[in-house]
Amino acid sequence: MSKTTDYDASSIKVLEGLEAVRVRPGMYIGSVSTKGLNHLIYEIVDNSVDEHLAGYCSHIKVYLEKDGSATVTDNGRGIPIEMHEKGISAERLVFTTLHAGGKFDDSAYKTSGGLHGVGSSVVNALSAHLTVRVSKGGHIYEDEYERGIPVLELEGGLLPVVGKTKETGTSINFLPDGEIFDKTWFKAEDVKSRLHETAYLNPQLTIEFEDRRGEVTDAEVFHEPEGIIGFVKAMSGSKDAVSDVIYFKGEAEGISVECAFQYTNEFHENVMGFCNNIHNAEGGTHITGFKSSFTNVINSYARELNILKEKDQNFTGADVRNGMTAIVSIKHPDPRFEGQTKTKLDNQDASKVVSKITGEEVVRFFDRNLETLKAVIGCAEKAAKIRKSEEKAKTNMLTKQKFSFDSNGKLANCESRDAEKCEIFIVEGDSAGGSAKTARNRKYQAILPIRGKILNVEKASMDKVLANAEIKTMINAFGCGFSEGYGNDFDISKLRYNKIIIMADADVDGAHISTLLLTLFYRFMPELISSGHVYIAMPPLYKAMPSKGKEEYLYDDKALEKYRKSHKGPFTLQRYKGLGEMDAIQLWETTLNPETRKLKLVEIDDNFQADKITEMLMGTEVLPRKKYIYEHANEALLDV
Numbered sequence: 001m002s003k004t005t006d007y008d009a010s011s012i013k014v015l016e017g018l019e020a021v022r023v024r025p026g027m028y029i030g031s032v033s034t035k036g037l038n039h040l041i042y043e044i045v046d047n048s049v050d051e052h053l054a055g056y057c058s059h060i061k062v063y064l065e066k067d068g069s070a071t072v073t074d075n076g077r078g079i080p081i082e083m084h085e086k087g088i089s090a091e092r093l094v095f096t097t098l099h100a101g102g103k104f105d106d107s108a109y110k111t112s113g114g115l116h117g118v119g120s121s122v123v124n125a126l127s128a129h130l131t132v133r134v135s136k137g138g139h140i141y142e143d144e145y146e147r148g149i150p151v152l153e154l155e156g157g158l159l160p161v162v163g164k165t166k167e168t169g170t171s172i173n174f175l176p177d178g179e180i181f182d183k184t185w186f187k188a189e190d191v192k193s194r195l196h197e198t199a200y201l202n203p204q205l206t207i208e209f210e211d212r213r214g215e216v217t218d219a220e221v222f223h224e225p226e227g228i229i230g231f232v233k234a235m236s237g238s239k240d241a242v243s244d245v246i247y248f249k250g251e252a253e254g255i256s257v258e259c260a261f262q263y264t265n266e267f268h269e270n271v272m273g274f275c276n277n278i279h280n281a282e283g284g285t286h287i288t289g290f291k292s293s294f295t296n297v298i299n300s301y302a303r304e305l306n307i308l309k310e311k312d313q314n315f316t317g318a319d320v321r322n323g324m325t326a327i328v329s330i331k332h333p334d335p336r337f338e339g340q341t342k343t344k345l346d347n348q349d350a351s352k353v354v355s356k357i358t359g360e361e362v363v364r365f366f367d368r369n370l371e372t373l374k375a376v377i378g379c380a381e382k383a384a385k386i387r388k389s390e391e392k393a394k395t396n397m398l399t400k401q402k403f404s405f406d407s408n409g410k411l412a413n414c415e416s417r418d419a420e421k422c423e424i425f426i427v428e429g430d431s432a433g434g435s436a437k438t439a440r441n442r443k444y445q446a447i448l449p450i451r452g453k454i455l456n457v458e459k460a461s462m463d464k465v466l467a468n469a470e471i472k473t474m475i476n477a478f479g480c481g482f483s484e485g486y487g488n489d490f491d492i493s494k495l496r497y498n499k500i501i502i503m504a505d506a507d508v509d510g511a512h513i514s515t516l517l518l519t520l521f522y523r524f525m526p527e528l529i530s531s532g533h534v535y536i537a538m539p540p541l542y543k544a545m546p547s548k549g550k551e552e553y554l555y556d557d558k559a560l561e562k563y564r565k566s567h568k569g570p571f572t573l574q575r576y577k578g579l580g581e582m583d584a585i586q587l588w589e590t591t592l593n594p595e596t597r598k599l600k601l602v603e604i605d606d607n608f609q610a611d612k613i614t615e616m617l618m619g620t621e622v623l624p625r626k627k628y629i630y631e632h633a634n635e636a637l638l639d640v
Contacts, residue, residue: 018096018098018121018122018124018125018148020098021098021121021122021125021126021148022125022126022147022148022180025126025180028122029043029122029126031603032180032181032182033181033182033183033601033603034182034183034185034186034187034190035190035603036181037176037181037183037184037185037186037187038186038187038190038191038194040070040122040123040126040127040174040176041062041070041072041186041191041194042194043119043120043122043123044070044072044119044120044123044172044174045060045062045072045194045195045198046119046277046278047119047120047170048060048072048074048076048170049198049202049205049277050276051074051076051077052074052076052202052204052205053202053276053277053331054076056076056077057074057075057076057077057169057205058075058204058205058206059074059075059205059206059207059208060072060073060074060205060206060207060208061073061074061207061208061209061210062191062195062207062208062209062210063209063210063211063212064186064188064191064210064211064212064213065173065212065213066212066213067175068175068176068184068185068186068213069129069173069174069175069176070173070174070186071171071172071173072171072172073169073170073171073172074169074170074171075167075168075169076168076169076170077136077168077169078134078135078136078168078169078170079091079094079132079134079170081134081136081141081158081159082158083156083157083158087157088154088157089143089154089157089158089159091132091134091141091143091159092143092150092154092159094120094121095120095121095124095130095132095143095145095148096121096124096145096148096150097121098121098122120172121148123172123174124145124148124174125147125148126148126176126177126180126181127145127147127148127174127175127176127177128146128147128175128176128177128178128179129144129145129146129174129175130144130145130146130172130173130174130175131143131144131145131172131173131174132144132145132170132171132172133162133170133171133172134159134169134170134171135165135167135168135169135170135171136168136169138164138165138166139161139163139164139165140161140162140163140164140165141159141160141161141162142159142160142162143159147177188211188218189609190609191209192209192220193609194279195207195209195222196222196224197231197279198222198277199222199223199224200224200227200228200230200231200234200327201227201228201231201274201277201329202227202277203224203225203226203227205223206221206222206223207221207222207223208220208221208222209221209222227258227260228247228258228259228260228327228329229245229247229260231260231327232245232260232261232262232325232326232327233245233262235270235272235325235327235611235612236262236264236325237612237615239264239265239266240264240265240266241262241263241264241265242262242263242264242265242323242375242376242378242379243262243263243372243375243376244262244372245260245261245262246260246261246262246362246365246372247259247260248357248358248361248362248364248365249357249361250357250360250361251357252353252356252357253349253352253353254332254333255330255331255332255333255349255350255353255354256330256331257286257328257329257330257353257354257357257358258327258328258329258330259290259326259327259328259329259358259361260326260327261324261325261326261327262324262325262326263323263324263325263375263376263379264323264325265323266323267322267323267379267382267383267386268322268323268523269318269321269322269323269324270324270325270326270611271283271287271290271291271321271324271325271326271328272326272327272328273286273287273290273328273329273345274327274328274329274330275329275330275331275332275335275337275345275350276330276331276332276335277329278337280337280343280344280345281343281344281530281604282338282343282344282530283344283345284338284344284345284346284347284350285345285346285347285348285350285351285354286328286330286345286347286350286351286354287328287345288351289350289351289352289353289354289355289358290326290328290354290355290358291317291321292317292355293354293355293356293358293359293362294320294321294358294362295315295316295317295320295321296359297358297359297362297363297366298315298320298376298377298380299314299315299320301366301373301377302315302377302380305374305377307377307381315380315381315383315384316384316387318383318387319380319383319384319387320380320383322379322380322382322383323379323383324379328354330350330353330354332345332347332350334347335347335350410448410449410473411446411447411448411473411477412437412440412446412447412448413446413477414440414441414442414443414444414445414446415442415443415444416443416444417496418444419495419496419497419498420498421444421498422444422445422446422496422497422498422499423444423445423446423497423498423499423500423501424445424446424447424448424477424478424496424497424499424500424501425440425445425446425447425448425501425503425537425592426448426450426474426500426501426502426503426517427447427448427449427450427503427504427579428449428450428503428504428505428509428510428513428579429449429451429505429578429579429580430449430451431578431579431580432449432503432505432578432579432580432582432587433447433448433449434449435579435580435582435583435584435587436449436503436579436584436587436592438584439584439585439587439588439592440588440592441592445592446477446497448473448474448477450470450473450513451470452513453509453512453513453516454468454470454471454513454516454517454520455468455470455471455516456516456519456618457471457516457519457520457523457524458519458523458614458615458618458619459618459619465524471520474520477496478495478496478497478500478525478528479494479495479496480492480493480494480495480496480525480528481494482524482525490525490527492527492528492531495528495533497533498533499533499535499599500521500528500533500534500535501535501536501537501599502514502517502518502534502535502536502537503537503539503579503591504536504537504579505577505578505579506539506541506576507577507578510578514536515617515618516618518534518602519614519618521534521602522604522610522614523614529602529603529604530604532601532603534601534602535599535600535601535602536599536600536602537591537597537598537599538555538591538597538598538599538600539555539576539579539582539587539590539591540553540554540555540576540590541554541555541556541557541560541575541576542554542559542560542573542574542575542576543573543574543576543586544560544563544567544571544572544573545571545572545573545574546567546569546570546571546572547569547570547571548569549569553589553590555598560573579591
C-alpha cells in the first residue's frame with residue numbers, strides 16, 4: 001500500500017469566498033437533512049425579526065413556492081444598497097462575505113439573533129439560485145446569485161433599479177441546492193411551528209405563511225398579542241391547570257428578561273429558553289439562572305411555612321419544576337452561542353441577571369398570592385414523595401438485574417468496552433435477533449432482541465414502566481440510567497454505546513414498535529436523542545436478481561420504480577416482509593455493515609412541537625389523534 005509522504009506548503013488549501021460553506025455546510029446549518037434545509041428559512045427570517053426588534057418591521061411573509069424555492073419578505077428598512085468602502089454594494093457584501101453585516105455595530109441593532117454575520121451569505125452559498133429585492137428610497141433594487149456567485153454585472157458597483165415603490169423592505173427568494181442537501185423539500189409543519197413560536201415571542205409582529213406547492217394553498221397568519229403568556233397556554237393545552245399563567249419581566253446590566261410559567265397536574269417539566277428570539281434547544285446560562293433561583297425561592301417558602309421541617313431535605317430542582325411549563329426569554333446585547341445553530345447560551349452574566357430578576361419577581365408575586373404558592377409547593381411535595389418511592393423501586397430493580405454479556409439469549413453484548421466504537425441494535429423478534437447475532441461484528445456490535453411491543457410509557461404509571469422487563473433490560477444495557485421526571489439519575493457519560501440503533505420490520509407493526517421505543521427515549525432518556533446517539537436502521541424492501549449482472553438491494557418503492565426504468569432484461573424480485581426473512585449474510589450486507597448500511601439519525605428540530613405530537617399520538621385522548629391521522633394519512637411511507 002503506497003503512502004503519501006510529502007507534506008509541505010502545497011498541501012495547505014485555502015478555501016476562497018463562500019467555498020468553505022459548500023465544503024462543510026454542517027458547520028453552519030447543523031446538517032444537510034430536512035432540519036438543515038429548514039434552517040435556511042430560519043436564518044433569513046431571523047434577520048427580518050432583528051429589524052422588528054430594532055423597531056422598523058411589523059410584518060414578515062414566508063412563502064413556499066411551487067418550484068421548491070422559498071420567499072421571505074419584510075417591511076423593514078431594506079438591506080443597505082449604497083457603495084461600501086470595500087468598493088461594492090453593501091448588499092452584495094452581505095451576501096458574498098462571511099462575517100459581514102449590521103450586527104457588529106450597536107448603532108444598527110441593539111440586540112440581534114444573527115450575530116455571526118454569516119446567515120445571509122450561508123443561505124446564498126447553499127442555494128442553486130437566490131434573488132434579492134430591496135425596496136427603499138422610492139426604488140426597487142435587485143441582485144441575483146447562483147451557488148453564491150453574483151450573476152449580474154454591476155455598473156459602478158451599484159445594484160440595478162427594476163421598479164418604483166412607496167414601500168420599504170427586503171424580499172429574498174432562494175432555491176436550495178440539490179447538490180448539497182439530501183432532500184430539497186421544505187417541511188411545512190416545522191416551518192409553521194417555528195414561525196408561530198416567533199410570533200409568540202414578538203407580540204407586535206405579524207407573520208404570514210403560505211405553502212403554495214399543493215393544489216390548494218395552505219395559508220396561516222400568526223399574530224399573538226398575549227406574547228409568551230399565550231405561548232405557555234398553548235404548551236399547557238388541555239392539561240388540568242393548578243395555577244394561572246404567572247408572568248414577570250425585568251432588566252439589569254443591559255439584559256432584559258421576560259418569563260411566563262404555569263403548573264398543571266401532568267407531572268412533566270417543560271422549560272424552554274430563548275435568547276434574542278432564538279430557541280436554545282440545549283438551554284444555557286439563562287435557564288440555569290432561572291431554575292436555581294426558582295428552586296431556592298420555593299425551598300425558602302416551604303421552610304417559612306413549616307411545610308419542610310428542620311430534619312427534612314430540601315426539594316430538588318426536579319421536584320420543584322414538576323408540572324411546570326415555562327418560557328424564559330431574554331434579550332442580550334452581546335450573546336455567545338455554542339455553534340452557528342445557537343442551541344446553547346454561554347454568557348455567565350445572563351445567569352446572574354436572570355437569577356436576580358427571577359428571585360425578586362417571583363417573591364413579589366408569591367407574597368401577594370399565597371394560595372398559588374401553596375399549590376406550587378403542593379406539586380413539589382407530591383413529586384418528592386413519588387421520587388423517593390421510585391428511588392427505592394429503582395434500586396431494587398437495578399440490584400436484581402445486573403448487566404451481563406448474555407442473559408439467557410437476551411442481550412448479546414460486544415467484546416469491546418470502548419463506548420465510542422460500540423453500538424447496540426434493538427431488534428424486533430427472536431428470529432431477526434438470531435440472524436443479527438450471527439451476522440454482527442462481535443467486537444463492537446451488541447444485539448438486544450425484544451419480544452413484541454414494549455409498554456407505551458406515555459400512558460403508563462411509573463411503577464409499570466419500571467416493572468416492564470424489556471425496558472429494564474434496555475436501561476441496564478445502556479448503563480446511563482434514566483430520568484423519570486421526579487428526579488434525574490441519567491448520566492450520558494456512562495453510556496456504553498455510541499449508537500443505539502432501532503432495527504424493526506418495514507411494516508405497520510415495525511413502525512409502531514419504533515414509535516414506542518422513541519417515546520421511551522424521548523420521555524425518559526431525552527439526552528440520548530439530543531446528543532445524537534439514536535438511529536433507525538433502514539433495511540431494504542427488495543432484492544433485485546437479474547438473469548445477467550449484479551444483484552441489487554432496493555430500499556423503497558421509489559428505488560424499485562427507478563430500477564425498473566433503468567434495468568434492461570428480466571429479473572427476479574424478492575420482497576422482504578420482515579427482517580427474519582433475511583439470512584445472516586444478507587442482514588450484514590444491508591443493515592449491519594457500517595460500509596454499506598443506511599441509518600437515519602433521530603433529531604428533534606422543535607421541542608414544543610415534539611412534545612405536543614408525542615402527547616397527542618401516544619397519550620390518552622383519542623379525538624385529536626384521529627384528526628391528526630386523517631389529515632396526515634397521505635404522508636405515510638409504509639407499504640401496507
